[in-house]
Amino acid sequence: MGNFKVKESHKLPRKQRKINEKKELIEIEEKIKDPEVFLKDETITQFKQLPLSSFTLKGLAQAHYVEMTDIQRKSIPYALAGKDILGAAKTGSGKTLAFILPILENLYRIKWSQVDGVGAIVISPTRELALQIFEVLRKVGKFHSFSAGLLIGGKDLKVEQQRVSKMNILICTPGRLLQHMDQTADFNCDNIQMLVLDEADRILDFGFQKTLNAIVNFMPKDRQTLLFSATQTKSVKDLARLSLENPEYVAVHEKEKYSTPKSLVQKYLICELNEKLNILYSFIKTHLKSKILVFLSSCKQVRYVYEAFCKLHPGVPLYCLHGKQKQNKRIAIFDQFCRKTAVCLFATDIAARGLDFPSVDWVVQVDCPEDCDTYIHRVGRTARYNSTGQALLFLLPSEVKFASLLTEKKVPIEEIKINPKKNTSIQQQLVGICSKYPEIKYLGQKAFISYMRSIYLQSNKEVFDVQQLPAEKFSESLGLPGAPKIKFIKKSGEKNKSRQANGQISKELMNAIKDSDTEEQEEEKEKKIKPKTKIDKLFNKKSNVLEHYNKLIEEDGKAEESDDDDFLTIKRYDHDLDSDAENEANTKVTLPPEEITKKKLMKLKEKELKSRGTGTKFKFDDEGNAVPLYTLESLAEYEEKNDIGEQQKIYLEKNTEELQKEDVIDKQTQKEKLKAKRLIKKLKRTGQDEFMDEPTVVLGGASDEDEYSGEDDEGEDDGFNSEEYSGEDQDEMEYEESSSKKRKSNDNVDNDDEEPKESSKKQKLNVDDISLKDQEELALKLLGM
Numbered sequence: 001m002g003n004f005k006v007k008e009s010h011k012l013p014r015k016q017r018k019i020n021e022k023k024e025l026i027e028i029e030e031k032i033k034d035p036e037v038f039l040k041d042e043t044i045t046q047f048k049q050l051p052l053s054s055f056t057l058k059g060l061a062q063a064h065y066v067e068m069t070d071i072q073r074k075s076i077p078y079a080l081a082g083k084d085i086l087g088a089a090k091t092g093s094g095k096t097l098a099f100i101l102p103i104l105e106n107l108y109r110i111k112w113s114q115v116d117g118v119g120a121i122v123i124s125p126t127r128e129l130a131l132q133i134f135e136v137l138r139k140v141g142k143f144h145s146f147s148a149g150l151l152i153g154g155k156d157l158k159v160e161q162q163r164v165s166k167m168n169i170l171i172c173t174p175g176r177l178l179q180h181m182d183q184t185a186d187f188n189c190d191n192i193q194m195l196v197l198d199e200a201d202r203i204l205d206f207g208f209q210k211t212l213n214a215i216v217n218f219m220p221k222d223r224q225t226l227l228f229s230a231t232q233t234k235s236v237k238d239l240a241r242l243s244l245e246n247p248e249y250v251a252v253h254e255k256e257k258y259s260t261p262k263s264l265v266q267k268y269l270i271c272e273l274n275e276k277l278n279i280l281y282s283f284i285k286t287h288l289k290s291k292i293l294v295f296l297s298s299c300k301q302v303r304y305v306y307e308a309f310c311k312l313h314p315g316v317p318l319y320c321l322h323g324k325q326k327q328n329k330r331i332a333i334f335d336q337f338c339r340k341t342a343v344c345l346f347a348t349d350i351a352a353r354g355l356d357f358p359s360v361d362w363v364v365q366v367d368c369p370e371d372c373d374t375y376i377h378r379v380g381r382t383a384r385y386n387s388t389g390q391a392l393l394f395l396l397p398s399e400v401k402f403a404s405l406l407t408e409k410k411v412p413i414e415e416i417k418i419n420p421k422k423n424t425s426i427q428q429q430l431v432g433i434c435s436k437y438p439e440i441k442y443l444g445q446k447a448f449i450s451y452m453r454s455i456y457l458q459s460n461k462e463v464f465d466v467q468q469l470p471a472e473k474f475s476e477s478l479g480l481p482g483a484p485k486i487k488f489i490k491k492s493g494e495k496n497k498s499r500q501a502n503g504q505i506s507k508e509l510m511n512a513i514k515d516s517d518t519e520e521q522e523e524e525k526e527k528k529i530k531p532k533t534k535i536d537k538l539f540n541k542k543s544n545v546l547e548h549y550n551k552l553i554e555e556d557g558k559a560e561e562s563d564d565d566d567f568l569t570i571k572r573y574d575h576d577l578d579s580d581a582e583n584e585a586n587t588k589v590t591l592p593p594e595e596i597t598k599k600k601l602m603k604l605k606e607k608e609l610k611s612r613g614t615g616t617k618f619k620f621d622d623e624g625n626a627v628p629l630y631t632l633e634s635l636a637e638y639e640e641k642n643d644i645g646e647q648q649k650i651y652l653e654k655n656t657e658e659l660q661k662e663d664v665i666d667k668q669t670q671k672e673k674l675k676a677k678r679l680i681k682k683l684k685r686t687g688q689d690e691f692m693d694e695p696t697v698v699l700g701g702a703s704d705e706d707e708y709s710g711e712d713d714e715g716e717d718d719g720f721n722s723e724e725y726s727g728e729d730q731d732e733m734e735y736e737e738s739s740s741k742k743r744k745s746n747d748n749v750d751n752d753d754e755e756p757k758e759s760s761k762k763q764k765l766n767v768d769d770i771s772l773k774d775q776e777e778l779a780l781k782l783l784g785m
């Protein structure tokens, strides 16, 4: 939580100042009564022409905001007059100021002070967006004397609790706000004057429904409510939920030909699923000087692509942003991406709405968004305010209908072909990476399942059809030895097909799948499995691998030099790019102390070897001549003797074969672990808990989950885990975790069908005949300890 409280620099005597302020207030009160005056007068284009306090005007001037944007000009006069507002304007058109200024002014006019407590609340769907709004408030509200707080998940709740009731303006995510409403004793919302929903349609949609209803119940009905979004809701039901009173519908771009910014160039290409990564990689390689934002459908997709691409060193810094990262990490990445000019960020829809990344050149949607609104918000991360930008959408042949849906939604988009000469295949490298790094292979398998699941869960069955996806080819393209089993596809019986066709069950399932642990909850879990026994400690040693891996996946990619060229058959827009300084900064690497010592030792060793001198080994040919032991064959010589294509094929086959073998072993180990877990559970149920302390905790550690991910529920191989679909990152879900998990168990009817059967079968294992010590040993053996 942060706050600001900067008093103006006063030159006039206090008494005179007070008189001036009073005079100003009376004038403002008079002027705001008739908002139409400001709307009709077309000469009013600047902030200073509006009835705003000198504190606000000073803040605006210092932040260099002079001219108003359309949405600001048309909505601020109504909002100042106390009207409820439904504001709709294209992405990047300045909606944030359109609600921040009325908050400051309306509280100022009623002389709101610290003793009055919370006067206005802004709700944002994501933490990053909340943070961004908070920064804007801080900037333009600098000369007011309000206190403001940021309530987002991932921060210390207790610290927030001590300060929240002293705040006048709160910027929050829905889950965290409700948590305070429920748990902070002196947090009182009875006095709220204004409620703002940024990205209103998202907050009003199904995923946030329960949370928002609960929040609204805590608030007085006679408040002022402002709703803003680029894709606005007009649903009467939604508006009734918020008790909006005759709201002014301010839609500035509605009559325009297109619903996306004019300066945004939008293209789509049609490609096979197994070609996506090749195309993405080739795209990045040919746009090394651009700032690229890549959208993928789930955390796992993002993590796999990020990890694998880092290993390929494309020559540009790579980052990833998703809801499974710790809050500080998320903020750091957000910040890094904002600062750099040549960079590529892989993200889930956590980055789709509201975020104001400066000068993004390209938004690339590798996975098709769930609907046109999501598309509009994603592409809105570029071409903001007065800048230009480009967007590229990948569509599978089965998803082509989506292009016509976009056209219907007034999105000007054209098909484009890629230049096959510039399209490099990275499949071979990915196979190599998966075989060398089992943790990446594991991520690949997870990515595969989560992608298939995301398609399966989409409600628009005309566009998304999981049955049409080339599963085997897709898994090969990820470098995997074979397609992982996806039980949910088999489990979807005929009965559900009809229900899914009209989107009902899909939405419920989707909501259940979206539920995921908060960072706080994950931390809690970690605390719970703190080592208590030797075995725990031993296991913890194992999870150092996981820690190391986690560190590894959070490292940034390294920069190399390369040129942009004509990968796509359109020319790129020219942008001001100045990447030298950034690249320089990027090459600085700080090593941990152990690494430094290691390096020093290596250098010493090298020196020693040099001073000793090295002998040269020879072998003797048939004539008795000494010849070097190894001679390097030139590429030309090698090509003469061998068929390179054939060699590549052999390499690929050999690696795939090896991977398949390893995969069998991995699966076997996994099975054994599961068996052990079940055995322990069984033993626990037999009432011998006092002997079971150690293995129970050990298993808790193991299930958190494996060395690789540390994030999934134990029934992972059913392909239907409790986590993530692209909207998984929303912290509202985090708060509702326990209830939604219950809901999930009800919703996933088909999924549950098989599970109990399986577990009851396993329970037939007769452990009662074995002595307890033997059972423990067996369990540990199965765990490989």
Ligand SMILES: Nc1ncnc2c1ncn2[C@@H]1O[C@H](COP(=O)(O)OP(=O)(O)OP(=O)(O)O)[C@@H](O)[C@H]1O
Pocket (backbone or CB within 6 Å): 064, 065, 066, 067, 068, 069, 072, 089, 090, 091, 092, 093, 094, 095, 096, 097, 229, 230, 353, 354, 355, 356, 380, 381, 384, 385
């Ligand atoms: N009056 C103004 N003058 C100059 N720049 C402005 C003005 N208003 C907003 N901006 C700038 O325009 C950019 C986009 O503003 P903002 O983030 O408020 O857009 P938005 O409409 O909320 O976008 P989205 O729909 O994506 O959330 C920001 O960088 C902001 O600083």
